[in-house]
Amino acid sequence: MKLSAAQAVDVLRAAGEPTRLRILALLAREELAVLELCRVLDQSQPRVSRHLKLLAEAGLVERFPDGAWVFYRLVQEGYAGELAAEILRRVDLADAALMRDAERLIAVQAERAADAGEYFARNAARWDEIRSLYVAEADVESAILKAAGQGPFRRLVDLGTGAGRMLTLLGPRADQALGLDLSQQMLNIARAQVAQAGLERCELRHGDIFGTRLPDESADLVVVHQVLHYLGDPAAAVKEAARITAPGGRLLIVDFAPHNLEFLREQHQHRRLGFSDAEIKRWLADGGLNRMAAETLPPARTQGLTVKIWTAERARQPQRTAA
Structure with missing residues (x-):
């Protein structure tokens, strides 16, 4: 089932805001928890959560609770997902804001990997x-x-x-x-x-x-x-x-x-x-x-x-x- 004109407008409106486009670009890299997105975007949790809510309502991202955390990932199927993928394909990843976000995400990933590495080294013997x-x-x-x-x-x-x-x-x-x-x-x-x-x-x-x-x-x-x-x-x-x-x-x-x-x-x-x-x-x-x-x-x-x-x-x- 294709998107109606109104639905297409909703999807484009949801994606057509700077912070929300940055969120989509980040989620194209991996699923992320809300607090991780806050760190990368350097924005408050209420503000990021509102952006995520709008993206979820437009069918662009999927929200799934995991214990006390909440994760988000890009929707891969359906016309909304296809439209989001097409938008991201046409975005210049050399954009300064997107490059800065990517660098911050790498730092978050490196911190996560370091914590895991220390844990495995500390507990390897048992x-x-x-x-x-x-x-x-x-x-x-x-x-x-x-x-x-x-x-x-x-x-x-x-x-x-x-x-x-x-x-x-x-x-x-x-x-x-x-x-x-x-x-x-x-x-x-x-x-x-x-x-x-x-x-x-x-x-x-x-x-x-x-x-x-x-x-x-x-x-x-x-x-x-x-x-x-x-x-x-x-x-x-x-x-x-x-x-x-x-x-x-x-x-x-x-x-x-x-x-x-x-x-x-x-x-x-x-x-x-x-x-x-x-x-x-x-x-x-x-x-x-x-x-x-x-x-x-x-x-x-x-x-x-x-x-x-x-x-x-x-x-x-x-x-x-x-x-």
Whole structure:
């Protein structure tokens, strides 16, 4: 359904204000919390919130609460989203105000990354202990093995490998395995764990989940285990994981269902407090994957975390018959 003339005017009016255009340009980079937008724009929360309200009413941005925080992201679908994308394509990114915003956003991202890096370095030696505080790890790992399938896998890639537990768990089913992580402390622990497990065809590499530099469709099992809730742009990470998933291959995501344990954000650098099935399904579909399945593992304690295991596959290419 196309926009009516009145709706088109509303969209253009919403986008056609300097601060709101700056907000759209920022959200084109990644989803952001209200307070982060306030810092970048150097404006008060009431003022920024009003701009966001107008953009949301015009269908240009999507608002979603996450615990005590509220995040916003660009609407990707529909004619309003297409119109916003076209406006941003025609805006000169060398504009002084937009460049200043981009620099401030980089500073916010760098601060966020530094905080996370310090946290991982401080807790690397007892990472598995922290991760198992709320969930029965044995039950989760049993479900992961079932969701992954028997294999054998030609190539396993574990994105954000951490202490390497997914490599030692699934590596015996793979001809080759690769673990990527940005934390050298985590990689050192993973190397020790992999060596102790006797996995000879397993490589640990310093790498970015947003830009793995791996070939398209090169792994028949890709794992993203307890990583997305730390990221500023989880949708982009899922898209990259889907990109390297081979035809007939499987992407397996393990994370938390939505929750309200705000202290995990404050004490353990969780940026997002869980994900919904609909959100993950949309990201997987955007990455060209289908046949999504989800398994729910409820917590052992009342105030615990519910673990979700999402799997999706890339369809095999139809075989061409000889002429």
